[in-house]
Amino acid sequence: MKDGHMINFSKSILFFSPNTIDEIRSIFIAGLNMQTTEVIETYLGLPMMGGKNKKVLFSSMKDRIWLRLHSWRSSPFSTAGFLDSREGNYPSLTWRSICWGKHLLIQGLRRRIGNGQNTNAFKDPWIPRPPSFLPIMNGLNEEMKVSELIQQPGKWNRDLIQQLYLIPDSQLILSVPLSPFDHEDSWLWHYNKNGSYSVKSGYKLALSVDRSSPSSSSEVLSAWWKAFWAIQISKKILIFGWRGFHEILPTTKGLHRRNVSTNSNCPLCGYGEDSNAHAVFWCPFSQEVWVLFENQFMVRHEEDISF
Numbered sequence: 001m002k003d004g005h006m007i008n009f010s011k012s013i014l015f016f017s018p019n020t021i022d023e024i025r026s027i028f029i030a031g032l033n034m035q036t037t038e039v040i041e042t043y044l045g046l047p048m049m050g051g052k053n054k055k056v057l058f059s060s061m062k063d064r065i066w067l068r069l070h071s072w073r074s075s076p077f078s079t080a081g082f083l084d085s086r087e088g089n090y091p092s093l094t095w096r097s098i099c100w101g102k103h104l105l106i107q108g109l110r111r112r113i114g115n116g117q118n119t120n121a122f123k124d125p126w127i128p129r130p131p132s133f134l135p136i137m138n139g140l141n142e143e144m145k146v147s148e149l150i151q152q153p154g155k156w157n158r159d160l161i162q163q164l165y166l167i168p169d170s171q172l173i174l175s176v177p178l179s180p181f182d183h184e185d186s187w188l189w190h191y192n193k194n195g196s197y198s199v200k201s202g203y204k205l206a207l208s209v210d211r212s213s214p215s216s217s218s219e220v221l222s223a224w225w226k227a228f229w230a231i232q233i234s235k236k237i238l239i240f241g242w243r244g245f246h247e248i249l250p251t252t253k254g255l256h257r258r259n260v261s262t263n264s265n266c267p268l269c270g271y272g273e274d275s276n277a278h279a280v281f282w283c284p285f286s287q288e289v290w291v292l293f294e295n296q297f298m299v300r301h302e303e304d305i306s307f
Contacts, residue, residue: 009034013035104209107130107131107205108197113146114183115184119145127169128190136242149173150178156173244276266278
């Protein structure tokens with residue numbers, strides 16, 4: 001052969017289709033000195049030949065794999081143990097592939113809330129918002145369980161949730177359905193409506209991850225927000241700053257953008273763009289407040305600083 005390997009005819013067999021005439025069969029058998037077979041053999045558990053129907057062709061292998069997976073349920077290698085497993089120093093190609101699949105799986109897994117007793121309200125991924133499924137900011141009680149947010153079976157404690165979480169988080173939490181029955185928390189695959197993983201949904205997620213790999217700027221911004229929410233000041237001030245950064249303070253510019261106001265002028269000084277920065281920093285009335293604070297950095301007339 002071209003690569004220097006030789007065919008071992010003693011370990012090889014010939015298989016002819018039913019349409020092959022006897023004369024042709026005899027020529028090949030005599031010339032190659034090989035045995036013949038009428039049965040399609042398997043090699044390493046896989047069929048050596050197959051037709052167009054791949055579902056039938058690989059059905060036996062699929063059944064064996066499912067049988068093996070079900071047998072693992074009774075083994076000590078739990079789901080949590082698998083998710084916490086590491087690649088190691090000298091992993092095999094098979095284990096590296098499994099770890100890559102595990103990393104992809106983790107990016108789509110979040111907690112399915114039952115009674116909430118086994119899910120941390122601020123550290124575990126359970127809020128239906130990818131990619132982290134975590135709340136925007138940490139709570140004062142980082143050991144709180146989701147069960148403490150449930151008023152009664154099947155009903156959230158709306159007042160407590162709105163007190164502990166930012167508006168985007170509280171809205172998502174209240175949209176999560178609760179069962180009236182006492183079920184333990186479990187895992188679900190976010191990218192499929194039935195909560196089960198599928199190759200199609202995993203493939204789509206892998207493509208989206210490759211296309212939107214995090215840049216250094218996004219990582220810096222993420223670290224900045226983490227430090228921002230860790231500042232030990234009133235929660236209301238932090239929320240105000242967050243809303244200002246995202247341009248969702250109730251200024252006339254924002255109201256005009258949402259078709260609530262007929263114009264975007266500042267109601268105090270008449271400036272044409274009542275943005276968040278103008279309302280807080282640069283409006284003459286705001287400047288008077290900053291003067292009282294004796295903050296020379298903020299007492300300026302150029303609108304070159306914003307959230």
